[in-house]
Amino acid sequence: xxxxxxxxxxxxxxxxxxxxxxxxxxxxxxxxxxxxxxxxxxxxxxxxxxxxxxxxxxxxxxxxxxxxxxxxxxxxxxxxxxxxxxxxxxxxxxxxxxxxxxxxxxxxx
Amino acid sequence: xxxxxxxxxxxxxxxxxxxxxxxxxxxxxxxxxxxxxxxxxxxxxxxxxxxxxxxxxxxxxxxxxxxxxxxxxxxxxxxxxxxxxxxxxxxxxxxxxxxxxxxxxxxxxxxxxx
Numbered sequence: 567x568x569x570x571x572x573x574x575x576x577x578x579x580x581x582x583x584x585x586x587x588x589x590x591x592x593x594x595x596x597x598x599x600x601x602x603x604x605x606x607x608x609x610x611x612x613x614x615x616x617x618x619x620x621x622x623x624x625x626x627x628x629x630x631x632x633x634x635x636x637x638x639x640x641x642x643x644x645x646x647x648x649x650x651x652x653x654x655x656x657x658x659x660x661x662x663x664x665x666x667x668x669x670x671x672x673x674x675x
Numbered sequence: 676x677x678x679x680x681x682x683x684x685x686x687x688x689x690x691x692x693x694x695x696x697x698x699x700x701x702x703x704x705x706x707x708x709x710x711x712x713x714x715x716x717x718x719x720x721x722x723x724x725x726x727x728x729x730x731x732x733x734x735x736x737x738x739x740x741x742x743x744x745x746x747x748x749x750x751x752x753x754x755x756x757x758x759x760x761x762x763x764x765x766x767x768x769x770x771x772x773x774x775x776x777x778x779x780x781x782x783x784x785x786x787x788x789x
Binding site for chain 2: 606608665
């Protein structure tokens with residue numbers, strides 16, 4: 567089976583940088599994705615890493631180390647609207663994702 | 676485009692009742708999925724479909740059935756609802772040519788079983 571671990575909560579102030587770590591155990595690993603969910607609404611895709619290294623998309627960056635079974639999502643220049651839950655997800659086998667339990671990020675003024 | 680839509684948005688059932696959740700997408704995606712999300716947990720895959728007329732089991736399929744008679748629709752059925760099926764249900768889809776990397780989610784159906 568698949569298992570993913572990520573912190574349950576992170577709190578930071580506006581303008582700060584937050585790193586959300588994700589460690590995983592899985593068979594048939596294809597890549598690591600990150601999703602954002604506001605107030606229990608529809609999760610939205612943020613990033614995907616298939617190879618080792620850093621992917622940057624605006625204020626958000628995602629990193630993967632396949633040898634360490636580890637990745638992280640970096641949120642820079644935090645804004646109030648970044649308060650949300652963030653999920654890492656591994657793609658394993660064909661067509662399927664397995665999600666972590668999520669990290670609730672709270673941004674304070 | 677409406678994207679992924681789900682019907683109904685909310686529903687309360689009594690134990691033993693049946694219901695069908697409807698998911699529709701207008702993006703011509705081949706792959707569709709049903710997840711459930713419980714408090715403090717991530718999304719867990721119930722069933723999925725890789726094309727019209729095909730379905731397969733995910734991580735937590737027991738107590739659910741699905742059908743994909745049309746490419747744009749994916750139905751999730753509960754034949755005899757149980758309180759353990761109280762959850763938020765999300766449908767998702769993605770196109771074949773994006774290599775499954777980005778899934779597009781619907782707004783969810785909040786189901787309570789009494």
